[in-house]
Amino acid sequence: MHLPVDNLVILFSISLLFYPLMRK
Incomplete structure (x- = not known):
């Protein structure tokens, strides 16, 4: 399948939004 x-x-x-949250 092609997204x-x-x-x-x-x-x-x-992913950009959650990246800072995950680094904490």
Whole structure:
């Protein structure tokens, strides 16, 4: 299956948001 670009952007933004939380 090929993921749409929108899904990749959403995953990327979510990972950026959760990265600081996980570092704590």
